[in-house]
Amino acid sequence: MSAVTDTAFEPALSVKDLTTVFETPGGPVTAVDAVSFDVMPGEVLGLVGESGSGKSVTLRSLMRLVHAPGKVAGTVLWQGRDLLSMRERELRRVRGGKIAIIFQEPTTALNPVLTVRVQIEENLRAHTSLDGRQRRARAIELLDLVGIPAAERRLGDFPHQFSGGMKQRVMIAIALASNPRLLLADEPTTALDVTIQDQILKLILDLRDEFSMSVVFVTHDLGVVAQTCDRMAVMYAGRIVESGSVTEVFSEPHHPYTRGLLGSVPRGGAERTLLTSIEGTPPSLAAIPAGCAFHPRCDFAVERCIERRPALEAIAPGRMVACFRQADVAAEAAAT
Amino acid sequence: MTAISPAAQPRRRRIRVARLPLTFVLGGLILGISLILAVFPSIFAPYDPIAMDYNAILAPPSLSHFFGTDSFGRDVFARVIHAYTVDMQIAIFATTGPLIVGVIVGALVGYAGGLTETLFGRVVDAVISFPFLVLVIAIVAVLGPGLTNMYIAVGVIDWVFYGRLVAGEVKVQKRLDYADAGRAMGYTPARIIFRHLLPNAITPAIVYWMTDMALAILLGSSLGYLGLGAQPPAAEWGVQIADGKNFMSTAWWISVFPGVAIVVTGLGFSLFGDGLAELLRTKR
Amino acid sequence: MALLSFIARRLLQLIPTLAFILVVIFVLVRLLPGDPASAILGDRARDADVVRINAELGLDQPLPVQFLVFVKNIATGDFGNSIHLKVSVASLIADRLPVTLMLTIMAALIALVLSVPLAFVAATRRGRLADNAIRGSFQVGLSMPVFYVGLILLTVFGAQLHWFPVGGFGNGFFDQLYHLFLPALTLALSLAAILMRNLRAAIIGVVDAEYVDFARAKGLRSRVIMTRHVLRNALISTINLFGLQVGTLLGGAVITETVFAIPGAGRLMIESIYGRDYPVVQGLTLALAVVVSLTFLLTDILQAWLDPRVAQ
Numbered sequence A: 001m002s003a004v005t006d007t008a009f010e011p012a013l014s015v016k017d018l019t020t021v022f023e024t025p026g027g028p029v030t031a032v033d034a035v036s037f038d039v040m041p042g043e044v045l046g047l048v049g050e051s052g053s054g055k056s057v058t059l060r061s062l063m064r065l066v067h068a069p070g071k072v073a074g075t076v077l078w079q080g081r082d083l084l085s086m087r088e089r090e091l092r093r094v095r096g097g098k099i100a101i102i103f104q105e106p107t108t109a110l111n112p113v114l115t116v117r118v119q120i121e122e123n124l125r126a127h128t129s130l131d132g133r134q135r136r137a138r139a140i141e142l143l144d145l146v147g148i149p150a151a152e153r154r155l156g157d158f159p160h161q162f163s164g165g166m167k168q169r170v171m172i173a174i175a176l177a178s179n180p181r182l183l184l185a186d187e188p189t190t191a192l193d194v195t196i197q198d199q200i201l202k203l204i205l206d207l208r209d210e211f212s213m214s215v216v217f218v219t220h221d222l223g224v225v226a227q228t229c230d231r232m233a234v235m236y237a238g239r240i241v242e243s244g245s246v247t248e249v250f251s252e253p254h255h256p257y258t259r260g261l262l263g264s265v266p267r268g269g270a271e272r273t274l275l276t277s278i279e280g281t282p283p284s285l286a287a288i289p290a291g292c293a294f295h296p297r298c299d300f301a302v303e304r305c306i307e308r309r310p311a312l313e314a315i316a317p318g319r320m321v322a323c324f325r326q327a328d329v330a331a332e333a334a335a336t
Numbered sequence B: 001m002t003a004i005s006p007a008a009q010p011r012r013r014r015i016r017v018a019r020l021p022l023t024f025v026l027g028g029l030i031l032g033i034s035l036i037l038a039v040f041p042s043i044f045a046p047y048d049p050i051a052m053d054y055n056a057i058l059a060p061p062s063l064s065h066f067f068g069t070d071s072f073g074r075d076v077f078a079r080v081i082h083a084y085t086v087d088m089q090i091a092i093f094a095t096t097g098p099l100i101v102g103v104i105v106g107a108l109v110g111y112a113g114g115l116t117e118t119l120f121g122r123v124v125d126a127v128i129s130f131p132f133l134v135l136v137i138a139i140v141a142v143l144g145p146g147l148t149n150m151y152i153a154v155g156v157i158d159w160v161f162y163g164r165l166v167a168g169e170v171k172v173q174k175r176l177d178y179a180d181a182g183r184a185m186g187y188t189p190a191r192i193i194f195r196h197l198l199p200n201a202i203t204p205a206i207v208y209w210m211t212d213m214a215l216a217i218l219l220g221s222s223l224g225y226l227g228l229g230a231q232p233p234a235a236e237w238g239v240q241i242a243d244g245k246n247f248m249s250t251a252w253w254i255s256v257f258p259g260v261a262i263v264v265t266g267l268g269f270s271l272f273g274d275g276l277a278e279l280l281r282t283k284r
Numbered sequence C: 001m002a003l004l005s006f007i008a009r010r011l012l013q014l015i016p017t018l019a020f021i022l023v024v025i026f027v028l029v030r031l032l033p034g035d036p037a038s039a040i041l042g043d044r045a046r047d048a049d050v051v052r053i054n055a056e057l058g059l060d061q062p063l064p065v066q067f068l069v070f071v072k073n074i075a076t077g078d079f080g081n082s083i084h085l086k087v088s089v090a091s092l093i094a095d096r097l098p099v100t101l102m103l104t105i106m107a108a109l110i111a112l113v114l115s116v117p118l119a120f121v122a123a124t125r126r127g128r129l130a131d132n133a134i135r136g137s138f139q140v141g142l143s144m145p146v147f148y149v150g151l152i153l154l155t156v157f158g159a160q161l162h163w164f165p166v167g168g169f170g171n172g173f174f175d176q177l178y179h180l181f182l183p184a185l186t187l188a189l190s191l192a193a194i195l196m197r198n199l200r201a202a203i204i205g206v207v208d209a210e211y212v213d214f215a216r217a218k219g220l221r222s223r224v225i226m227t228r229h230v231l232r233n234a235l236i237s238t239i240n241l242f243g244l245q246v247g248t249l250l251g252g253a254v255i256t257e258t259v260f261a262i263p264g265a266g267r268l269m270i271e272s273i274y275g276r277d278y279p280v281v282q283g284l285t286l287a288l289a290v291v292v293s294l295t296f297l298l299t300d301i302l303q304a305w306l307d308p309r310v311a312q
Helices: A001-005 A054-060 A088-094 A116-127 A132-147 A164-175 A194-211 A223-230 A245-249 A256-263 A302-309 A326-335 B010-016 B022-037 B078-111 B114-129 B133-141 B147-174 B176-182 B190-200 B203-226 B237-247 B252-283 C004-031 C037-043 C047-057 C065-074 C089-124 C129-142 C146-160 C173-207 C209-219 C221-259 C265-274 C278-306
Strands: A012-026 A027-040 A043-050 A071-078 A100-102 A182-186 A214-219 A231-236 A239-245 A313-316 A320-321
Touching: A012 A054, A027 A054, A027 A071, A027 A239, A043 A054, A054 A071, A054 A100, A054 A214, A100 A164, A100 C209, A164 A194, A164 B114, A164 C209, A182 A194, A194 A214, A194 A223, A214 A223, A223 A245, A223 B252, A231 A245, A231 A256, A231 B114, A239 A245, A320 B147, A326 B022, A326 B133, B022 B252, B078 B114, B078 B147, B078 B190, B078 B203, B078 B237, B078 B252, B078 C089, B114 B147, B114 C004, B114 C221, B114 C278, B133 B147, B133 B203, B133 C221, B133 C265, B133 C278, B147 B190, B147 B203, B147 B237, B176 B190, B190 B203, B203 B237, B203 B252, B203 C146, B203 C221, B237 B252, B237 C146, B252 C129, B252 C146, C004 C065, C004 C278, C089 C129, C089 C173, C089 C221, C089 C265, C089 C278, C129 C173, C146 C173, C146 C221, C173 C221, C209 C221, C221 C265, C221 C278, C265 C278
Parallel strands: A043 A214, A043 A231, A100 A182, A182 A214
Antiparallel strands: A012 A027, A012 A071, A231 A239, A239 A320, A313 A320
16 A cells, blocks of 8 residues: 555545536537546545536546536646547557446447457456456456356356346446556446445455555445545535535535535434435426535525535645535535 | 428527427428329329320420420430329338338237237248348239239238337336336226327337338339339339330430439438437437 | 357347248248249130149148148259249359359448448547538438439449440359449448438447546557447447348449349349249349348357447
């Protein structure tokens, strides 16, 4: 771990003003709005929010995987170089080699007509100089590593021959094939049964320790965040509204939205609840309310919140929040 | 003229009907004009389509004969216009029967499922194993050349394609909740099939109908060309193309213009079908 | 292995299909009006001769017996003799069918060569000029009757420019390929249009699939992504469509052979129909139907090989 401590104060990934806009016939839709965050080496960062909050688009934008008509702006610095302005050839070296991504639904993310072996080995072929025999050995090793029994025998199987949890393991094995330094995980456990969820989470954390990777974990599940993340950033309507270490945010939320989210999680227990305890529904990204986007659902809203949008400001070292009344929110949270 | 006017006009109309798919408008326009020509050919044709003029044999296109004349001195333009009557009739007559039969059979098969469906599947397999054209040619040849026999020959086979489409769609619809609701309300199967399932399941068949009409024109003119469809001296595009095939190098206009009419009309049907599919898709 | 058992199952399915084809042909030839005896003897045949010919052809037997004889004969490769050409139908088929197969295989290859790259260009430049131009011209191609295309190609490239022969079949393999190029191109155009349309839609459906994003996220070259991940998946439905189009292709071959005066099964078919040469019509129809069934089988196997889920 000494290599990590040397660079511990240099973020592995530094995102600044990431903005993703989709040009639609009904006008531009801003799915990600000036999002900034850092990921430290070896750190697990949770990006939390309801569906439609822009967290998955954020993840895809980092890797330039947004489909037309989406346009991404801002900077994504990886080892001092901007992924967003990088040439396609250089980006190819980073994708899969340095930064890997896993998706929510392994059934759609794995190519149905290629064997697992092909799908692992094509990653190795792109990023390593292993020869055929070594690639095969490495593929077996990877399947073994993610806990697939009889790895050697299953190498020639197609995705549909695996169960849901096993498919997710396969996807992780493919993503990790070339020892990436950063893993972007887009709700990797949402499609799975609860017992399998825990296994997959544990697997990702184990692998994080083993390879000292950083992880960005996108989820709507605060239980998952509590269980796995070091730091967290809460997203609402395409913006980060609060961030900080998981302990701090959980013990003292400063944003009413975060507070509402936490209210839906039974304290102390690992049980998870969907984020439904807040009144109202999240806004459509095509019609985000003026001022603070959360004001229509907010118990703390005052006139100011309707007129102006609060900026994301530091309230303590490593703690940021975007709320005019954050002090009142924190005070009330402490009182109850 | 038939080739030019449909392309030039929609520009003005596009603004007013901006919400309809362009293909739908364009195809509809071509078909509308084709139907008018088919019903009232005499208004537009300057000559009698079978009147021979031995003073004007193989005359090239000119102001008095827009599309020139053929080897009998007949006006090619007048013949192309009059052929709309025959070819549009082929499009409609050859396909409507199969559409109706196919939709009914398909709906019943799709609803019944099980053995009925398996049997129907074998029938479909066997029918599509025959080259359609070869089978039609064989039937027509034995029944005797002519349009009526062609309709019979097409009818024997073509319904299967509609049946397959509708059966597949009804099968999907049957699994949806509202069909169960219908059963729970104690409706008769006939009512469920024809009042509830079919209206939702018929879209692909209607869209295919448009393609099928274009195919029918291709088939009809092919038979005309082979001498098995419409009989000379009747004006029919395939017959006209056959009339001119030996003069392609010297009097290309005899065959080329009827061919253009086939292409434009076929284009009208397929554009309209594409537009219709788009329209029905967005409506759902 | 899954694929092998799939092939075995698919071969078994061929049996009822073939049986059905036999029944259809038998019924068709027997039930339709028109009398082979008078076709052979002409209109002024004496009744006694008609009876004799009917007995020779086995037409005086009850229908079920006739059917059994019919099946037995076919099983032993005996398709009877041509009424007009006085040779066995089997030898006629062996003589003429390869020409038609050569023509259709060439046409299929040309159609693939035309449609795959164009579908790619159209799909990846969706909605732009190239896409609209390609789609427009193929829409026109789809509306063109085979005999018309053939006539125009024949006139322009054969009679006028003398680049290609104006019909016939030629001697020797390469000369035959040369003779068949224009007819094959004629046949290929509408098939290419149909395949192009389907493949374009399939590629568009696949390009946005998450597994393509995942492949991109692995840092693969776009050529690899396009061939291994996009094209391979998109081709699955197109191959199925291709199988379904083989019947149409053979039908088109009948007309093309007539236009280009190619001595293939199609032209023989038309001539035999005009001449009411029933044994030949029957044998050829059967042969063509078998070719189509076998092509279905091939495309199904190809599909199962490309998509392992099919074989399950």
